[in-house]
Amino acid sequence: MYAFRMQGRKGFSLVELVIVIVIISVIAAIAIPRLTRGANNAGSAALKADLSVLRNAIELYRAEHEGSFPTVANFTSQLTQYSNLAGDAFSATANVGSGIVYGPYLKEIPPLPVGTNKGDSGVAAADAAGIGWLYTEANGDIVANLPGTDTDQDGTAYNTY
Numbered sequence: 022m023y024a025f026r027m028q029g030r031k032g033f034s035l036v037e038l039v040i041v042i043v044i045i046s047v048i049a050a051i052a053i054p055r056l057t058r059g060a061n062n063a064g065s066a067a068l069k070a071d072l073s074v075l076r077n078a079i080e081l082y083r084a085e086h087e088g089s090f091p092t093v094a095n096f097t098s099q100l101t102q103y104s105n106l107a108g109d110a111f112s113a114t115a116n117v118g119s120g121i122v123y124g125p126y127l128k129e130i131p132p133l134p135v136g137t138n139k140g141d142s143g144v145a146a147a148d149a150a151g152i153g154w155l156y157t158e159a160n161g162d163i164v165a166n167l168p169g170t171d172t173d174q175d176g177t178a179y180n181t182y
Contacts, residue, residue, distance in 0.1 A: 065173040065182075067134035068165060072182055075154070078126035079161045082108075085123045090161040093146040100126045130154070136171035136179050155180075 078100050082091050086108050091099040095108070102111040105120040112121045132142040133153035141153035148155065148166060155166045169178045 062174065064135035065179075068179055069182055071131040071134060072163065072165070074127070074131065075163050076161075079163065081126050082124070083161060090158055091156075093144065093156055093158050096144045096156060097130055100124065101129060133165055133167075136165065136167040138166055141166075 079091060082100060083089065086104075086106060089108060091108065095111075098104070098111045099108050101124075102113055103115045103121045103124050104111050106123065108123075110119065110121055115122045130142045130144060130153075132140045138151065138153050141151055143149075143152040144154045144156050144163075145152040145166070146156060146158065152166050154163055156163045165179045165182065167178070167180045169180060171179050173179065
């Protein structure tokens with residue numbers, strides 16, 4: 022009745038295995054470049070997001086402090102703590118009696134997410150080793166402290182974002 026049943030067949034043939042390996046290889050050839058491209062774009066997207074947050078905090082500080090930008094010397098304190106209108110007294114809590122009611126604008130200065138100074142969250146006015154951000158006090162501009170050779174996947178220098 023079951024004469025066509027194959028006796029003793031317990032595994033896959035070589036042809037079946039080769040077909041499966043070819044199918045997996047084609048899928049991997051399509052998926053791996055897409056995954057790598059996504060990982061490369063993640064650093065650029067994080068840098069753009071951090072710059073947007075920093076620039077918005079600087080602009081909010083300026084709006085609340087009668088047009089004055091944060092100073093380089095007190096940048097972190099002025100953006101992460103409460104301050105007075107002059108921006109020269111800081112506190113972790115607001116104090117209405119002493120006028121320390123402005124801010125905070127950030128929880129912390131974000132670390133640089135890409136490049137040679139990756140992980141550094143310091144702010145300076147001039148290029149310095151181990152400093153993540155370059156800040157211009159005169160106009161409130163902030164950029165990544167990276168050499169022009171640190172670029173994204175499109176060849177755009179991170180310090181031009």
